[in-house]
Amino acid sequence: IEIVGAPIFNEREMLKGAVLLLYDITHLKRLELMRKDFVANVSHELKTPMASMTGFAETLLNGAKHDPESLDRYLTIIYDESSRMEGLVQDLLTLSKLEKEEFQITWETVDLNQVVSDIKPLISQSAEQKEITLTFDLDENLILQTDSEHMEQILINLLINAISYTPEQGKVDLILKNEDDNIHFKVKDTGIGIPEEAIPRIFERFYRVDKARSQNTGGTGLGLAIAKHIVEVHDGSITVESELEKGSVFDVYLPKEEDPALS
């Protein structure tokens, strides 16, 4: 709390009383802390791949470039790290766009069956690499007033997570239902699960259950924060149920409004 005080005098300049203003700055302090945390997180996330890129480039310049095997190996690392950085910067831009108050979706009529066929090759390829069985169960009439890019983003983020956090030969299912009031996405996996205490936090920016483990998945820690933002812009909801070593189920409900731009 911040306190500002001032005395009050009467006409004869005698002290009559005082005014005290008490400002509750808890909210501001929290925002300031979140901002500092965010900057620290971004800097850290960018510094790690950059240090590795500089290090390997230096090794190459110092002579390793003459050995074809090292050349190939180090260039691959530099390529992977720069791709990771590119992904992170892209996610940060998406998030900052979504967080702007004046952010507006370009509402259009979207056929979600089409969105799923568009992302299928990318998702199938990731699943194949881990011999994960991927199934799609889609209702026929999946039409929503929305923005197809954002729908792709939610589905890709949830499906790539499901694949990343599921051991080889597991199962990932995508179910899309046309319900009375909502379009309902369900992404189910037979993966490592999420500890109960982490569940309320996984939608926060940069939160990862296990930093060391998540590092290997190449994610940015922003995927679920982005998905949640998109869902909120649609007045929808996103929830998760999970059991350790058994798997997780993410449910997204997007209301089928008549004309969201006018409501």
Ligand code: ADP
């Ligand atoms: P990341 O890029 O690390 O995957 P996300 O925001 O997408 O970031 O997810 C945040 C964290 O939630 C992940 O680091 C992981 O610990 C956990 N998580 C997300 N999806 C799953 C899942 N399907 N199974 C287990 N853990 C998950």
